[in-house]
Amino acid sequence: MSPIKITKDNAKAIFEQYNHILFDCDGVLWLGPDAIPNVQQAVSALEKQGKTFAFVSNNSSASRNTYHEKFKRLGYKGLQKSQYFPTCYSAATCIKEKLQIPIGSKVWVLGDHGIEQELEEAGYVPLGGTDPGLDTPFDPDHELLIVDKDVKAVVIGSTKSFNYMRIASTLQYLLADNKSIPFIGTNIDRTYPGPKGLVLPAGGSVVEYMAYTADRRFIDVGKPSQVLLDAIIDHCKFDRSKTLMVGDTLYTDIKFGNDGNLGGGAGSSLLVSI
Numbered sequence: 001m002s003p004i005k006i007t008k009d010n011a012k013a014i015f016e017q018y019n020h021i022l023f024d025c026d027g028v029l030w031l032g033p034d035a036i037p038n039v040q041q042a043v044s045a046l047e048k049q050g051k052t053f054a055f056v057s058n059n060s061s062a063s064r065n066t067y068h069e070k071f072k073r074l075g076y077k078g079l080q081k082s083q084y085f086p087t088c089y090s091a092a093t094c095i096k097e098k099l100q101i102p103i104g105s106k107v108w109v110l111g112d113h114g115i116e117q118e119l120e121e122a123g124y125v126p127l128g129g130t131d132p133g134l135d136t137p138f139d140p141d142h143e144l145l146i147v148d149k150d151v152k153a154v155v156i157g158s159t160k161s162f163n164y165m166r167i168a169s170t171l172q173y174l175l176a177d178n179k180s181i182p183f184i185g186t187n188i189d190r191t192y193p194g195p196k197g198l199v200l201p202a203g204g205s206v207v208e209y210m211a212y213t214a215d216r217r218f219i220d221v222g223k224p225s226q227v228l229l230d231a232i233i234d235h236c237k238f239d240r241s242k243t244l245m246v247g248d249t250l251y252t253d254i255k256f257g258n259d260g261n262l263g264g265g266a267g268s269s270l271l272v273s274i
């Protein structure tokens, strides 16, 4: 289908075709801590028309609980935790439902606190991550460089604490047992739109750094991976043909909707903030 420019006049007719809307968050609902003007009111108006929503973010740093607080702070009312799909949650869901790794297993993390929180909520024991033992200069005798044989998966995502101890310790797990420990990458985004007009490094830059270093590929649990879309459709009971994806990034959001045949193949909408 050819692209259609959404204007104030034709927006109503476009949204009327769909019952369910998947919203990207960064660059669509907010920029950093700040809401994009009038979006909350637009979402509220769609809700009054009976639309149902899921909020799908490739950001792995914030858990669903953190998202819930942010949505409330930005004026959204009545949302449920089950409507949020950050990739820290999809990583934990993949480990549990797709890989069926036994509950209680240890999982090595290169990433921020959101991944640790979602793994714990799913019943796993995160190692690495925000452990202050990794906030040290490189030391080849450091105990965190010794592979724990009980680690059953590795999750890598965005982190603002990227340092040599973290990448060196994570590499040991990616190489261990002939590279057989499952490697989950939260997303492939190179950058994201930050506050004050800054373009900032996103989780994909960390995931690809480690994939290159270990010479391995990874299970992608972020947009545009259909692992994530299938989980959302399943959890939310959405009708794929009546679902629209709204996002601001072609190679993740729009590909996500197109690959998933949302809206019968027409269910992707690119939102450009100006």
Ligand SMILES: [Mg+2]
Pocket: 024, 025, 026, 027, 028, 247, 248, 249
């Ligand atoms: Mg975005």
